[in-house]
Amino acid sequence: MTAKFDLNDDSLVVIVGSGAGGGTMANELAQKGVKCVVLEAGNKLSLDDIENDEWAMFSKISWLDKRFSAGGWHGARNHPNLPAWIVKGLGGSTVHWAGVSIRFQEHEFKMKTTNGEVVGANVIDWPITLAELSPYYDKAELKMGTTGEVTGMPHLPWSADFKVLAEGARRIGYSKITAGPMSINSVERDDRPACQQIGFCMQGCKLGAKWSTLYTELPKAQATGNCEVRTNCMVLMIEHDKTGKVTGVVYADAEGKTQRQKARVVCVAGNSIESPRLLLNSASNMFPNGLANSSGQVGRNYMTHMTAGVYAVMPGEVHMNRGTAVAGIVRDEAHNDPKRGFVAGYTIEKLALGLGFLSAFLVPGPTGWGRKVSGALEKYKYMSGVWICGEDLAQEQNRIELHPTEKDQYGLPAPVVYKTDHPNDTNMRNHSYQQMEKIYNALGSTEIYNLPAYPASHNMGTNRMSEKPRDGVLNKWGQSHDIKNLFVSDGSQFTGSGSPNPTLTIVALAIRQAEYLAGEMQRGHV
Amino acid sequence: MYNPPMQVGASAAARTEVTRRRLLQSMMLVTAALALPALPPGALAAPLNADQKTTLLRVARDIYPHDDLLDDAPYQAVLDAILVEAESSPEVADLLSKGLADLEQRAQHIYKANYIAISKPEEREGVLRTIELTDFFQKIKGGLLMGLYNNKTLWPKFGYDGSSWETGGFIDKGFDKIDWF
Ligand SMILES: Cc1cc2nc3c(=O)[nH]c(=O)nc-3n(C[C@H](O)[C@H](O)[C@H](O)COP(=O)(O)OP(=O)(O)OC[C@H]3O[C@@H](n4cnc5c(N)ncnc54)[C@H](O)[C@@H]3O)c2cc1C
Ligand code: SF4
Numbered sequence: 147m148t149a150k151f152d153l154n155d156d157s158l159v160v161i162v163g164s165g166a167g168g169g170t171m172a173n174e175l176a177q178k179g180v181k182c183v184v185l186e187a188g189n190k191l192s193l194d195d196i197e198n199d200e201w202a203m204f205s206k207i208s209w210l211d212k213r214f215s216a217g218g219w220h221g222a223r224n225h226p227n228l229p230a231w232i233v234k235g236l237g238g239s240t241v242h243w244a245g246v247s248i249r250f251q252e253h254e255f256k257m258k259t260t261n262g263e264v265v266g267a268n269v270i271d272w273p274i275t276l277a278e279l280s281p282y283y284d285k286a287e288l289k290m291g292t293t294g295e296v297t298g299m300p301h302l303p304w305s306a307d308f309k310v311l312a313e314g315a316r317r318i319g320y321s322k323i324t325a326g327p328m329s330i331n332s333v334e335r336d337d338r339p340a341c342q343q344i345g346f347c348m349q350g351c352k353l354g355a356k357w358s359t360l361y362t363e364l365p366k367a368q369a370t371g372n373c374e375v376r377t378n379c380m381v382l383m384i385e386h387d388k389t390g391k392v393t394g395v396v397y398a399d400a401e402g403k404t405q406r407q408k409a410r411v412v413c414v415a416g417n418s419i420e421s422p423r424l425l426l427n428s429a430s431n432m433f434p435n436g437l438a439n440s441s442g443q444v445g446r447n448y449m450t451h452m453t454a455g456v457y458a459v460m461p462g463e464v465h466m467n468r469g470t471a472v473a474g475i476v477r478d479e480a481h482n483d484p485k486r487g488f489v490a491g492y493t494i495e496k497l498a499l500g501l502g503f504l505s506a507f508l509v510p511g512p513t514g515w516g517r518k519v520s521g522a523l524e525k526y527k528y529m530s531g532v533w534i535c536g537e538d539l540a541q542e543q544n545r546i547e548l549h550p551t552e553k554d555q556y557g558l559p560a561p562v563v564y565k566t567d568h569p570n571d572t573n574m575r576n577h578s579y580q581q582m583e584k585i586y587n588a589l590g591s592t593e594i595y596n597l598p599a600y601p602a603s604h605n606m607g608t609n610r611m612s613e614k615p616r617d618g619v620l621n622k623w624g625q626s627h628d629i630k631n632l633f634v635s636d637g638s639q640f641t642g643s644g645s646p647n648p649t650l651t652i653v654a655l656a657i658r659q660a661e662y663l664a665g666e667m668q669r670g671h672v
Numbered sequence: 673m674y675n676p677p678m679q680v681g682a683s684a685a686a687r688t689e690v691t692r693r694r695l696l697q698s699m700m701l702v703t704a705a706l707a708l709p710a711l712p713p714g715a716l717a718a719p720l721n722a723d724q725k726t727t728l729l730r731v732a733r734d735i736y737p738h739d740d741l742l743d744d745a746p747y748q749a750v751l752d753a754i755l756v757e758a759e760s761s762p763e764v765a766d767l768l769s770k771g772l773a774d775l776e777q778r779a780q781h782i783y784k785a786n787y788i789a790i791s792k793p794e795e796r797e798g799v800l801r802t803i804e805l806t807d808f809f810q811k812i813k814g815g816l817l818m819g820l821y822n823n824k825t826l827w828p829k830f831g832y833d834g835s836s837w838e839t840g841g842f843i844d845k846g847f848d849k850i851d852w853f
Binding site: 197198199200201261262263264265303304305306309310313341342343344345346352353460461462463464465467468469484487488489500501502504505506512513515516517519520521523524526527568569570573589590 | 677841853
């Protein structure tokens with residue numbers, strides 16, 4: 147029973163984007179009887195469209211609309227038009243994601259209190275605490291099927307590749323070594339099968355063993371009869387009335403025709419580049435700097451996590467491609483200890499790449515060629531490697547801006563994505579390189595490759611929550627400080643990035659936001 | 673107030689970065705200094721002769737060398753696709769002939785020899801490094817990256833399995849087997 151709503155129906159919640167944030171909002175609201183429309187810029191794929199092929203899936207699902215990389219990070223040079231690696235399609239980046247589902251640590255909600263002012267950064271505490279979010283983390287894990295205590299689902303079995311990392315980690319004295327939590331079924335659950343160790347999790351899970359809103363939240367929302375999903379619909383701007391309340395959105399439909407959908411509430415969940423871009427592109431006489439932007443913080447404080455890669459040639463065969471892409475996690479450096487030369491912490495995540503991606507990213511960009519690169523690739527089956535994911539401190543100048551002249555295919559100013567490392571990031575990255583060298587040396591490997599950041603798969607912070615309206619865009623519910631019926635429901639809400647991969651927290655926040663929003667609607671407050 | 677220390681590692685990294693940037697800048701100067709006079713407008717680039725094609729193959733093999741692993745065929749396939757493109761695109765034809773002429777001029781300048789006559793692989797790589805940021809070089813490198821490493825027929829040679837869902841993944845095929853430590 148899929149709903150079909152009228153364009154003039156102004157009783158609806160309009161949700162922009164269908165990924166981790168938007169897809170979850172849709173289902174949570176629909177289950178509560180709140181009528182909603184999801185507008186998704188991308189296509190609908192089915193499991194039949196999913197291939198075990200890195201580049202084929204990259205071109206099928208990536209967001210490849212015009213974008214520019216800027217700032218001091220190497221990507222401004224090496225990935226000039228691919229600042230971020232995220233999805234344009236139904237299900238958003240949950241089609242692509244690897245499934246790592248770690249909760250924030252308590253101190254990661256209050257980095258300002260924990261470390262004081264950090265020179266050159268723009269850090270504030272979250273307006274919520276771990277205690278407040280914990281019940282929603284439980285709900286998120288139950289929803290997503292996260293391995294661990296809450297669901298009772300065991301972690302996935304250790305792959306050979308993870309055993310290599312685990313052994314090296316053990317030899318240097320690490321002990322927080324686990325094959326989860328992952329939102330991947332280790333047993334059949336929620337009408338989805340158990341993982342078969344196919345190994346292309348980031349190309350879309352062919353079996354649906356990995357959680358994605360594409361085949362969980364969205365069809366469940368539609369089945370209630372309270373939710374309509376429209377694909378190939380790119381929202382161009384949000385409109386408001388004389389009082390400043392938002393009244394609906396203007397979008398380009400599948401035929402390229404401009405449509406206007408009325409709304410009682412708008413929830414923006416286009417990921418951390420598109421969400422602030424939409425608010426900035428919705429500037430009006432009343433809001434000349436963009437919607438919800440009295441603080442000037444829309445698009446600012448862009449965080450991607452401090453990331454790095456390390457790959458090494460092992461003395462024996464590994465075949466890292468055999469098994470889940472992220473087969474396990476080491477969390478011995480995730481704590482906050484400024485004595486290491488940086489505040490905050492990082493996780494070490496096993497990450498298998500296929501030959502296609504490894505060849506492009508081992509030494510990324512125009513200078514990545516020559517005997518060293520080709521020699522390493524010949525040893526593919528001996529290689530093992532990790533992705534480092536650490537907290538990235540908010541900096542005001544890391545930002546999304548509208549390009550003054552360049553436009554995308556919809557005629558909207560293209561986004562320019564500025565990212566420059568803070569010295570804290572540099573120190574943390576160097577620390578992780580040193581630790582990984584110890585781990586791989588302990589296994590007898592001496593051929594080690596340090597990779598810089600990939601185009602950002604984790605994008606956060608560009609509409610951050612704040613206690614005080616002058617410090618951020620949203621209150622602790624993800625509701626705009628300026629406009630009561632405008633919400634942001636994706637990772638751009640994050641006040642700080644924490645060290646954990648963001649999706650579990652995005653989903654927990656969306657569950658919490660949906661509860662608040664449904665209540666506020668019932669009380670007639672929005 | 674926390675001010676992260678400038679670490680030895682960090683400043684070393686910063687130094688490398690500066691060195692790298694200087695290197696790139698100086699390379700670009702070299703590029704400018706050695707640039708050939710532009711062809712008169714309207715002059716059509718001649719198709720490549722046999723010697724030039726042989727040089728191009730040497731260049732391709734030097735970009736991603738696999739001396740013992742791969743024969744010429746996959747390299748040649750990438751070049752053939754570019755040569756076909758050059759037949760209908762004067763820009764691509766021009767890129768190739770000028771790129772090669774530029775390369776030969778550099779080889780002469782540095783080693784007093786044709787590119788192909790430079791016997792040491794690391795010396796040829798050195799010459800190629802001076803043109804690595806040119807469109808000519810990147811066109812060939814980009815083609816090879818896909819043609820060699822995103823080429824399913826070559827994956828077995830590299831020990832990469834590729835698609836596995838058709839055969840049920842690795843759950844019953846030793847995804848967890850490891851014995852060397
Ligand atoms: C390769 C990869 C691996 C990852 N692995 C992990 C992991 O292991 N663990 C983890 O926690 N996270 C992981 N992530 C990150 C995770 O996917 C994202 O953090 C998460 O999906 C973000 O949710 P979101 O709702 O903010 O945006 P998305 O999920 O990206 O959804 C945004 C959606 O909005 C749509 N949209 C944007 N603008 C508009 C518009 N104007 N109109 C209509 N629609 C619009 C987009 O098309 C998209 O579908 C990974 C990401 C990638 C790319
Ligand atoms: S390894 Fe498991 S989760 Fe990953 S794609 Fe395969 S079945 Fe899905």
